[in-house]
Amino acid sequence: MxxxxxxxxxxxxxxxxxxxxxxxxxxxxxxxxxPRVCPREVQTGDFVRYHYNGTFTDGKKFDSxxxxxxxxxxxxxxxRLITGLDRGVQGMCVNERRxxxxxxxxxxxxxxxxxxxxxxxVLVFDVVLLDIWNTEDKVQTRTLSKxxxxxxxxxxxxxxRYHYNGTLLNGVPFDSSHSRNGTYDTYVGMGYLIKGxxxxxxxxxxxxxxxxxxxxxxxxxxxxxxxxxPSQATLVFEVFMIDLFNPKDDIAVVVKEVPKTCTRKTVVGxxxRYHYNGTFxxxxxxxxxxxxxxNKVIExxxxxxxxxxxxxKRVVIVPPHLGHGENGAxxxxxxxxxxxxxxxxxxxxxxxxxxxxxxxxxxxxPLFPAMDLNKDLSVPLEEFTxxxxxxxxxxxxxxxxxxxxxxxxxxxxxxQDRNSDGKIVAEELKLKVEEDSDKARHEEL
Ligand SMILES: [Ca+2]
Ligand SMILES: [Ca+2]
Numbered sequence: 401m402x403x404x405x406x407x408x409x410x411x412x413x414x415x416x417x418x419x420x421x422x423x424x425x426x427x428x429x430x431x432x433x434x435p436r437v438c439p440r441e442v443q444t445g446d447f448v449r450y451h452y453n454g455t456f457t458d459g460k461k462f463d464s465x466x467x468x469x470x471x472x473x474x475x476x477x478x479x480r481l482i483t484g485l486d487r488g489v490q491g492m493c494v495n496e497r498r499x500x501x502x503x504x505x506x507x508x509x510x511x512x513x514x515x516x517x518x519x520x521x522v523l524v525f526d527v528v529l530l531d532i533w534n535t536e537d538k539v540q541t542r543t544l545s546k547x548x549x550x551x552x553x554x555x556x557x558x559x560x561r562y563h564y565n566g567t568l569l570n571g572v573p574f575d576s577s578h579s580r581n582g583t584y585d586t587y588v589g590m591g592y593l594i595k596g597x598x599x600x601x602x603x604x605x606x607x608x609x610x611x612x613x614x615x616x617x618x619x620x621x622x623x624x625x626x627x628x629x630p631s632q633a634t635l636v637f638e639v640f641m642i643d644l645f646n647p648k649d650d651i652a653v654v655v656k657e658v659p660k661t662c663t664r665k666t667v668v669g670x671x672x673r674y675h676y677n678g679t680f681x682x683x684x685x686x687x688x689x690x691x692x693x694x695n696k697v698i699e700x701x702x703x704x705x706x707x708x709x710x711x712x713k714r715v716v717i718v719p720p721h722l723g724h725g726e727n728g729a730x731x732x733x734x735x736x737x738x739x740x741x742x743x744x745x746x747x748x749x750x751x752x753x754x755x756x757x758x759x760x761x762x763x764x765x766p767l768f769p770a771m772d773l774n775k776d777l778s779v780p781l782e783e784f785t786x787x788x789x790x791x792x793x794x795x796x797x798x799x800x801x802x803x804x805x806x807x808x809x810x811x812x813x814x815x816q817d818r819n820s821d822g823k824i825v826a827e828e829l830k831l832k833v834e835e836d837s838d839k840a841r842h843e844e845l
Contacts, residue, residue, distance in 0.1 A: 424503035424522060427488045433497035442492045442532055444477030447632060449531040450489065455524045457501075462516050462523075471530055473632055482507050485525060492529045494569050500525045531569045533634045537615035539596045543608060544638070550605035554644050556589025559720075559735060560601065561643040567636045569613075574628040574635075583642050585735055594619045597637065604641045606681045612637045643681045645737045649719040651700040655712065662709035666747055671801035672705065673746040679739045686731050686738070698723045701740060708744045716740045748801040756800045756808045757788065768826040779824040784813045 442448055451471045454463035465471050474480045476489060484502025492498060504510065504520045512519040554560055561583040566575040577584045586592050588601050596614030604610055616622075616632040624631040666672055678686045697705070700723050704716030720726070720735045728734045751758045764770035771779050771787045779787070788809050791797035799805050814820070818828045 424501065426503070427484045427506060428501040429488060430499040430501075431492075431496060432499060435493060435495045438493035438496070440493060440532055442476055442489050442529070443534075444490070446476050446532050446534050447473070448476055448489060448492075448529060449473045449630065449632065450527050450529045452528075453526045455526070457522050457524060471630070473630075484523070485527075488525065489527060489529065492527070494529050494532060495571070497526070497528045500527060529570075531632075531634050533569075533615045533632075535617065539600045539615070539618060540611075540613040541600050542611045544611060545609045546605065547607040550608070552605065552644065554588055554601055554604045554641070555646070556598075556602065557648075558588050558644050558646050559586070560588050560604075560641065561585045561733070561735060562601075563640045563642065565638045567638075568629070569634040569636060574625075583733070594635075596635070600637070601639065601641075604639070604644075606641050606644055607683075609638065609640045612639060643735070643737050645719040645735075647719075647721060649721075651704050651719070651722055652715075652717040653704050654715040654717075656715060657711075657713040659709055659711035662712070664709070664747065666706055666708045666744070668706065669750045669752065671748045671750040672708075672744060673802070674705065675743040675745060677741040679741075681737050681739065686736075698738075700738075704740065705742065705744070708742070708747075710744050710747050713741070713743045716742060749798075751798060751800045756803075756812055757791075757797055759791075759797050761796060768824075768829050771824075771829075777825065780822055781810065781813050784816075784824065785809050788812070 449471050451465045452463075453461060453466060455461050477486050479486070481489075482502065484506035485500060487506065488498070488500030488502065502523045502525065504522060507523045508517045508519075508521065510519045512521060517523070563577045563583055564575075565573065565578065567573045589598050591598065593601075594614065596618030597612065599618070600610070600612030600614065614635045614637070616634055619635045620629050620633065622631045624633060629635070680686060698718065700718030701716060703722070704714070704718065708714065716739075718738045718740065720737060723738050724732045724736065726734050728736060732738070768779075769775070771784065773783055773787060785806070788797070788799070789805075792799060792805075799808055813824070816824045816828055
């Protein structure tokens, strides 16, 4: 050994006096393209993925991962690579390009490799690093931005909706929810996601943007995914949290303002008028027109409006299973949590479902003579209208609140004028309750 060292020493010394370079002692590394941000450098034991072109010193190519279309993957420093490359990629960072010149004794020595590499050949590898990871790695998260107030953090078993961009460690994109024009909607922490994602999403709040870096053994491991995620790939997700709730959530009611006098609070069946401002968890407002075509209020809001005084203001938060569910509604996406700022404007006792008019005491019996105000044995619309308005004025009956009174009365009249001749006679008149007992689905009276 001593003589070999001596020889090399002489040769290296000789380069100072000779114009022709002597044989290489070690690899020569030319880091000709280093990324500005270099957060991690290859160390012994790391797994790496890289592309390379292998040439002789005259530039003739003997191997290329680019041409094969498959980068090299392997562990550094355990003799799986030729010794020269084990040394040559040390300290390299992702997206760095370097030229590694390997002397024969750190490559294929005096034997060479088959017909491809002759004996005692210096090899030049032009390498670009694509990925680094280590079996000791953990999921790394970094918050890029976050709202000032964060009322609630993502926990396991929550259902969440988020946008994401997914890239490989070298920045090559493999998937994006934005390209699909829809959020990714899922339960978290229940095994529906890759392990690293299940872990990295925990603790996020709505409105937060977070980077999640996931080593391959917590992602798609050796199998990769389709053509877009290679085997043993580190994944980088940039996640923007849109919405979160738990299926166990009930509505949340926060009372903001109650008037000093409150004689009556809303109960089931009341007719109410209220102002509301509807927003999603991210603060954006939703189109409320979806509700105008239906009298049906979503379950959570119906519940949230109970026990309220006129003039009271409250916020009601409705989880989707008490709102529009997985189907959403016009202007409301699937599985969206809804915030309602409410103010009760008016409150009236309602009438039972299916009724347009109710008697507040006993109804006149018999009814027809009472209704036939001028006693001509015939009740046209004008007379019927006068009769109903009289009941309302005297407090013996009430019309369904919140609707056009003349319209309701006309409907009631038409319903009783069975032969549609413009007048009601005694035989046509039947009490609503009698009809109900006949299981008829007519309305009124
Ligand atoms: Ca009459
Ligand atoms: Ca008639």
